[in-house]
Amino acid sequence: MKVLMFGWEFPPHISGGLGTACYGLTQGLSKVKDLEIVFVVPKAHGDEDQSKMQLVGANGVNIKQVQSHIEKFKSQHTYLEVDSHLVPYNDPDEYYTFSSQDLYGKNKFFKVDKEGKLEFSGKYGANLIEEIYKYAYVxxxxxxxxxxxxxxAHDWLCYPAGIAAKEVSGKPLVIHVHATDFDRSGGNVNPKVFEIEKMGMDAADRIITVSNLTRNIVIEKYGQDPSKVITVYNAVEPVSVEEKLAIKKGVKDKIVTFLGRITMQKGPEYFVEAAYQVLKRTPNVRFVMAGSGDMLEKMVERAAQLGIADKFHFTGFLKGDDVFKMFLLSDVYVMPSVSEPFGISPLEAMQSxxxxxxxxxxxxxxxxTHAVKVDYWDIDAMADAIYGIISYNSLSEVFKKEGKEEVDNLKWANAAIHVHEVYTAAINSLV
Structure with a gap:
């Protein structure tokens, strides 16, 4: 079986959980017998791990036309003209807003180089919509x-590319819903993004969701047939903690960590309020908010207002080994997300x-099973859980031991088996 897979990012060039999940899944699928993957991204950098699949950058594809008029393509894909206040699968460094405008005028051309190749940044910048459009074209x-x-096709940025590929080859389309705009916007859904998401779902022969929570949203909010929506949970790649145990904290205080985009979806304000409650009970603890996003400045101000700034640390965006080091320095990890389709970071913390x-x-x-679960808005319960774990070593040790054993059994190879079954079902649906 040969799979043509469209993603937006791939390690080491990632800005969130999407790239991590894509990498893990391709590693797992590489263990499936007689399965080959061509993984496409807008921009290939040349240093990606291609040991398990072939990686193709849309920026390196010769589209065989030195200057291509796209009016016909545009007329078939007008849903790609996105306006209003758009937040993609957030780049952690910035919060982007797109003003209402017609990005593609009557005589708009894609400019290409002398080899007939289009330029891509592969990021989430101000030209995001143009890049989505070009990506679908290529x-x-x-x-x-x-x-x-x-x-x-992974997530909404790649649905148009998946649809375009299906229109050419006639092969079945599987889309992978890592998040919906209902998660990113807190219910204040951008109608244009919703339209792209729904069009991708309507065109798909099968839909993979990362949790039953997301599956229910896809069925109820996007009107999809339950029989074609399948949940396949994410997993984690095995790591060797022992190799990096030389990392030392440098402080005696316990460290409680929040790691993720500092946006409404992730609930950072609840973490700050819970920290205030814990610090009223014990001073021997420090709180770390690792990440960046549109709410960062507000969180810094709130920590100062509460008088806990001396016990609160903001690291900025972390990636790669820095994430792993942060976990190794932590005594508790908290993910107070308001709406989280899955959430790989708790698994990475438990591994550590x-x-x-x-x-x-x-x-x-x-x-x-071996995680404390609280409602995101229940600050008192969150504070009690934090206090209990940092105060009672026996409780902490139970969660460490049982949690590590539990997460070690959540392998991408197992998830890949389920994804392969989805592929087979999609192919058979067209027979």
Missing amino acids: ASAISSDYEHDVIH NVPVIISKQSGVSEIL
Whole structure:
């Protein structure tokens, strides 16, 4: 079986959980017998791990036309003209707003170099919508150039590319819903983003969701047939903690960590308020908020207002080994998300022998047993859980031991088996 897979990012060039999940899944699928993957991203950098699949950058694809008029393509895909206040699968460094405008005028051309290649940044910048549009356009060429049995598109940024590829090859389309705009916007859904998401779901032969929480949203909010929506939980790649145990804290205080985008979806304000409650009971603890986002400045101000700034640390965005180091320095990890389709970070923390507290409003809470689960808004319960774990070593040790054993059994290879079954079902649906 040959899979043509469209993603937006791939390690080491990632800005959130999407790239991490794509990497893990491709690693797991590489263990499936007789399965080959061509993984496409807008921009390939050349240093990606291609040991398990072939990576293709849309920026390196010759579209065979030095300057291509896209009016016909545009007329078939007008849903790609996105306006209003748009937050994509957030780049952690910035919060982007797009003003209402017609991005593609009557005589708009894609500019290409002398080799007939389009330029892509591969990021979430101000030209995001143009890049989505170009990505879908190049996907048509890629679909013709690479033999495949099934198409797999990750998240809404790639749905148009998946649709375009399907229109050319006629092969079944599987879309992977890592999040919906209902999660990102807190219910204040951007109608244009919703339209792209729904169009991707309507065009898909099968839909993979990362949790039953997300599955229910897809069925209820987007009107999808339950029979074609399948939950496949995320997992984690095995790591060797022992290799990095030389890291030392440098302080005697316990460390409680929040790690993620500092946006409304992630509930950072509840973490700050819970920290205030804990510090009223014990001074021997420090709180770390690792990440960046549109609410960062507000969180810094709130910590100062509460008089806990001396016990509260903001690290900025962390990635790669820095994330792992942060977990190794932590005594508790908290994920107070308001709406979390899944949430890989608690699994990564548990791998590092860190007890975790997660919101009941997260997909990962559906599969974890050895984690404290609280409602994101219940600051008192969150504070009690934090205080209990940092105060009672026996409780902490139980969560460390049992949690590590539990998460070690959540392997991408197992998730890949389920994804392969979805591929087979999608292919058979067209027979």
